[in-house]
Structure formats: C-alpha cells, structure tokens
Amino acid sequence: MKLENLKILSKEMIDQLNKIGVFSVERLAICSVKELAEALGLSEEKVEDILIEAWRETGHWFMQATEYSENIKEVVLTTGCKALDELLGGGVRTKRITEFIGEYRVGKTQTALTILIEALGRESDVYAIYMDSERGFNESRIMEIAKNRGYDGEDILQRVSLVPVVSCDNMLKGLKWVDHVLVDRKARLLIVDSVVSPFRSEYVGREKLAERQQLLGTALDQMAKIAEAYNIAVIATNQVVARPEHTYSYDPLASVTPAGGHVLAHRSQERVHLRKGRGEIRIARLIDSSWLPPGECMFRITER
Ligand SMILES: Nc1ncnc2c1ncn2[C@@H]1O[C@H](COP(=O)(O)OP(=O)(O)OP(=O)(O)O)[C@@H](O)[C@H]1O
Ligand SMILES: [Mg+2]
The missing domain is CATH 1.10.150.20 (5' to 3' exonuclease, C-terminal subdomain)
Incomplete structure (x- = not known):
C-alpha cells in the first residue's frame, strides 16, 4: 500500500x-x-x-x-514435493521463516528454487526476492525445473528480483531496501541463500563472534519483520558445522549442528535438516517447529 x-x-x-x-x-x-x-x-x-x-x-x-484471521490470513506454499509438504503441514507458510539446513550439495538451493517456481508458477501476479550469497541462482536450472513442471520459466524470471550478495553490508542494506521493489506488488517469497555464510566469512575467529552474532541477529530481525509486514514466506538456507563435543551416536544428526547458533535457532519457526541418502535420495527431518511434531521424510532430487 x-x-x-x-x-x-x-x-x-x-x-x-x-x-x-x-x-x-x-x-x-x-x-x-x-x-x-x-x-x-x-x-x-x-x-x-x-x-x-x-x-x-x-x-x-x-x-x-x-476479523484478524479474515484480514491477514497466512498463505501456505507448496515445496513441490508431496512428502516434504506433509512433513511441513502442507508446505512453507507466509509470515514465518522456514530454514533448510544441511551440508553442501544436499539440495537446499534446489528446494528453494522449486518453492520459488511453484509459488510464481501457480499465481501469475506474485513476486519474489532472491538474495543469493552462494551463486546458486541459476537461470537455466530455473528454466529447466519450470518447464518440467509445466510453467513458463521466462515469465517466472520476470517476477524475481535478484540480489547477488557480496558482503554482510550488502545483505543488510538489501533487506533494508526491499520495499522499493515490494511497494504495490504482491510478494509471496523472500529467499536468502545462504543466510549465515557472509557473516561466517567476514567475521572469523572467536573474538569476532559476538559482533557477528549481533549483525546476524539484525539481519534475522529484518527478515522476520518483512515476513510479517508483507505476509510473505521467508526461506533461509544454512550450513551445518561439526559438533566438537559429540560422541558416537546412532543418530546421524548428532555429529553436526546448524551454523548461526541460538540467534538463528530462535528466529526460524520451522527448521528442516536435509541429509543425503543413497544416490539421489535425501532425508528431511523437521528438527524444530512451533506447532508441528518432529518427523522425517524421504525425497529425491531429480531434473524436476
Ligand atoms: N539439473 C539437475 N538435475 C538433477 N539433479 C540436479 C540438477 N542440478 C543439480 N542437481 C542436484 O542437486 C544437488 C545439489 O543441490 P543444491 O545445489 O541444492 O545443494 P545445496 O544444498 O544448495 O549445496 P551448497 O551448500 O553447496 O549450496 C546435487 O546433488 C545435484 O546433483
Ligand atoms: Mg546452495
């Protein structure tokens, strides 16, 4: 407005x-x-x-x-994967931050791209912002996924505003200025891929940890407010770091922990940990949700 x-x-x-x-x-x-x-x-x-x-x-x-529920209803967006949607109680939700966590090549970016394509493919008048600090945004991959799902990739790209993030300041300023692309547009999604990596690469070492966490907190605070104010879904991707204190456990997740610490843990309403299975198989575990029971599902990464 x-x-x-x-x-x-x-x-x-x-x-x-x-x-x-x-x-x-x-x-x-x-x-x-x-x-x-x-x-x-x-x-x-x-x-x-x-x-x-x-x-x-x-x-x-x-x-x-x-009036409340009538006025500003949250919207559920499909992940494009039935099993993942079920795990998430239907899909990712507007007004919330959903975080996809996992090691390299596990499918975090592919999942984010699929959510983007489904959201913009299904509704012809909605926009999205993609903040890319990993250079994972790939036009030809988007065209491919869109085509395989029966959507017009070119039309979808027209409705994505891309910020190839080079630094923390770049990300923070980008979050501060989202409004000039969102004003008078119906936005559904803000994707931040990945949210922690610029902070991890710029603020190295224990002595910079407090400052890093403070800035990361500022970024997340903005993301949470944007989700609420514009009624959009924020998707954040995040890496895992090894847990030094870990002793052997049957649980494959016991040896790793999401990067970003408590700052991020408190801000994400849904946290989904992805890990690799055999071949294209991926296992998603809902590790933290304010309203859903924990659970796991399997899915595949394909050309779709
Ligand atoms: N066109 C494609 N067809 C099928 N699979 C693909 C295609 N492009 C990428 N993949 C698969 O997607 C996986 C990589 O996923 P993705 O890039 O989402 O990982 P990521 O979790 O974002 O990793 P990183 O932390 O390195 O950014 C790889 O296993 C790759 O084989
Ligand atoms: Mg990626």
Missing part, C-alpha cells in the same frame, strides 16, 4: 521516508519510533501517531479477533 494512502503523511514526510527506504505502509509499520523520529525530524509522540495509522492499515492494531 502506497504511503499516499495515509492521510497523516505530508508530501514532505513521504519524501523523507523514501530517503530511508520506506515506500509502503507495510514497511513503515515495521520502522521503530526512534528511526522515524530521526528521519522525519519529529517528536516521538508525533511519530507514534503516524505509526498507529500504519499499524491500523496493515492489521497490526487492536481489532476483533474474528
């Missing part, structure tokens, strides 16, 4: 907001009082009035509980 829809905002205020990356009421609703007071040069009381208007418009202010 355009800022012009908020009567409380003057033309000058809208210009100031645009300068800090705020183009829509949805984005305005997730700004802090402090950030807005600074950008607009207004008192905190004035800014609060503006925010309440924004929250009211976007369904984040007091309303009848019955």
Whole structure:
C-alpha cells in the first residue's frame, strides 16, 4: 500500500521516508519510533501517531479477533514435493521463516528454487526476492525445473528480483531496501541463500563472534519483520558445522549442528535438516517447529 494512502503523511514526510527506504505502509509499520523520529525530524509522540495509522492499515492494531484471521490470513506454499509438504503441514507458510539446513550439495538451493517456481508458477501476479550469497541462482536450472513442471520459466524470471550478495553490508542494506521493489506488488517469497555464510566469512575467529552474532541477529530481525509486514514466506538456507563435543551416536544428526547458533535457532519457526541418502535420495527431518511434531521424510532430487 502506497504511503499516499495515509492521510497523516505530508508530501514532505513521504519524501523523507523514501530517503530511508520506506515506500509502503507495510514497511513503515515495521520502522521503530526512534528511526522515524530521526528521519522525519519529529517528536516521538508525533511519530507514534503516524505509526498507529500504519499499524491500523496493515492489521497490526487492536481489532476483533474474528476479523484478524479474515484480514491477514497466512498463505501456505507448496515445496513441490508431496512428502516434504506433509512433513511441513502442507508446505512453507507466509509470515514465518522456514530454514533448510544441511551440508553442501544436499539440495537446499534446489528446494528453494522449486518453492520459488511453484509459488510464481501457480499465481501469475506474485513476486519474489532472491538474495543469493552462494551463486546458486541459476537461470537455466530455473528454466529447466519450470518447464518440467509445466510453467513458463521466462515469465517466472520476470517476477524475481535478484540480489547477488557480496558482503554482510550488502545483505543488510538489501533487506533494508526491499520495499522499493515490494511497494504495490504482491510478494509471496523472500529467499536468502545462504543466510549465515557472509557473516561466517567476514567475521572469523572467536573474538569476532559476538559482533557477528549481533549483525546476524539484525539481519534475522529484518527478515522476520518483512515476513510479517508483507505476509510473505521467508526461506533461509544454512550450513551445518561439526559438533566438537559429540560422541558416537546412532543418530546421524548428532555429529553436526546448524551454523548461526541460538540467534538463528530462535528466529526460524520451522527448521528442516536435509541429509543425503543413497544416490539421489535425501532425508528431511523437521528438527524444530512451533506447532508441528518432529518427523522425517524421504525425497529425491531429480531434473524436476
Ligand atoms: N539439473 C539437475 N538435475 C538433477 N539433479 C540436479 C540438477 N542440478 C543439480 N542437481 C542436484 O542437486 C544437488 C545439489 O543441490 P543444491 O545445489 O541444492 O545443494 P545445496 O544444498 O544448495 O549445496 P551448497 O551448500 O553447496 O549450496 C546435487 O546433488 C545435484 O546433483
Ligand atoms: Mg546452495
């Protein structure tokens, strides 16, 4: 929703907001009082009035509980894989961060691409943002998967905004500026592949760990707010790291742990660990969910 829809905002205020990356009421609703007071040069009381208007418009202010579910319903997106959908209670959900975790070549990027293709293939008017810090975004692979699933790959690519991430700052600024591509568009997905790797490569060593986790927390905070404000599904991929304290166990997951520590664990609503089986077989385990029971399923990575 355009800022012009908020009567409380003057033309000058809208210009100031645009300068800090705020183009829509949805984005305005997730700004802090402090950030807005600074950008607009207004008192905190004035800014609060503006925010309440924004929250009211976007369904984040007091309303009848019955209205709530009607107004801002979450949407379930298929993963394109029946077994994985069942594990996830139907698929990945908007307003939430779903994390796919696993070692290299296990299928995290392929899963994210398939979710993207299914979401944009099924609905002809929706958009997605893909932040790629691994160079996993491959046009010809998208064309191939789309074709095999009966969708127009070219048309899907037209509706993807790609950010090939080169640094942490690049990712953080990208998250801050999503609004200029989302304003007045119906977005369904934000994919961040991978979320931790820029932070791991830039902040190396124990002495930088606190700073790294703090920045990662900022990125995740933005992602969570974006999911909520725009009613979109955030898909994050993540690697695993070896667990030094691990002793032998029958559980194949006991020797590894997702990168990113507690910061990420607290932020992802659904965490799916992928591991390799024989050949193309992959095993997905739902390791953490706020509402689903833990479980496992098997799937295959194919040309589809
Ligand atoms: N066109 C294709 N047809 C069939 N399988 C493919 C195709 N392209 C890639 N794959 C398979 O997908 C797997 C790689 O998956 P993917 O790139 O999603 O891994 P990843 O978990 O993202 O790894 P990384 O951590 O290295 O980014 C490989 O096993 C590869 O064989
Ligand atoms: Mg990948």
